[in-house]
Amino acid sequence: MLMRDELKLLFALSRDYFRNQGHIIDAGCFLGGSTAALGWGLVANERFKAAPRASVITSYDLFTVWGDAAQSYFPEGTPQGADFLPRFRQNVALLGDVLDVRIGDITNSGPPPRPVEILFIDVAKDVRVNDWVVRQFFPTLIPGHSVWFSKITCGPAGMAGYTSRWSILPIISR
Numbered sequence: 001m002l003m004r005d006e007l008k009l010l011f012a013l014s015r016d017y018f019r020n021q022g023h024i025i026d027a028g029c030f031l032g033g034s035t036a037a038l039g040w041g042l043v044a045n046e047r048f049k050a051a052p053r054a055s056v057i058t059s060y061d062l063f064t065v066w067g068d069a070a071q072s073y074f075p076e077g078t079p080q081g082a083d084f085l086p087r088f089r090q091n092v093a094l095l096g097d098v099l100d101v102r103i104g105d106i107t108n109s110g111p112p113p114r115p116v117e118i119l120f121i122d123v124a125k126d127v128r129v130n131d132w133v134v135r136q137f138f139p140t141l142i143p144g145h146s147v148w149f150s151k152i153t154c155g156p157a158g159m160a161g162y163t164s165r166w167s168i169l170p171i172i173s174r
């Protein structure tokens with residue numbers, strides 16, 4: 001789902017920028033492309049290698065097949081709603097306990113970890129989820145340090161992405 005350059009950016013942020021003081025959010029991980037890029041960056045990070053710890057990356061997803069675009073990643077005949085959590089787990093198994101996987105609608109998940117150093121958002125595809133993401137994650141960022149990368153798609157989903165830029169203003173201008 002991500003372009004090669006996007007994966008390289010996530011890898012580089014995680015390996016070179018992450019201070020190992022906070023957390024990394026992988027919101028909308030699908031089959032684990034973003035998870036793998038962030039995870040392999042993390043395990044190559046010198047500060048993490050000096051003080052490894054569990055549950056640094058929190059990955060969120062419904063883990064159920066939705067829409068025609070997603071269906072094309074699965075064998076023909078895979079029904080909408082099919083569970084792809086086993087395939088995700090298989091793809092990122094080598095990352096072990098650095099992952100905290102949160103299954104289901106992100107808006108029903110508990111409070112996010114804090115502070116967040118790297119915030120990757122690939123889940124804000126409608127206004128409801130976008131609002132939740134903004135309210136829950138942006139207050140966890142460290143002023144002057146944390147980075148935020150939001151994947152934007154075209155159409156109504158793209159609008160949700162733009163909304164997130166405007167809706168953080170009251171938070172970041174505090």
Ligand SMILES: C[S@@+](CC[C@H](N)C(=O)[O-])C[C@H]1O[C@@H](n2cnc3c(N)ncnc32)[C@H](O)[C@@H]1O
Pocket residue numbers: 001002027028029030031032033034035060061062063064066104105106107122123125129
């Ligand atoms: C574009 S894909 C993510 C691609 C992934 N980052 C990658 O690297 O391949 C968006 C993901 O968001 C998930 N998603 C959509 N709405 C969600 C929700 N309300 N809660 C949790 N996950 C959701 C979908 O299941 C889907 O896997």
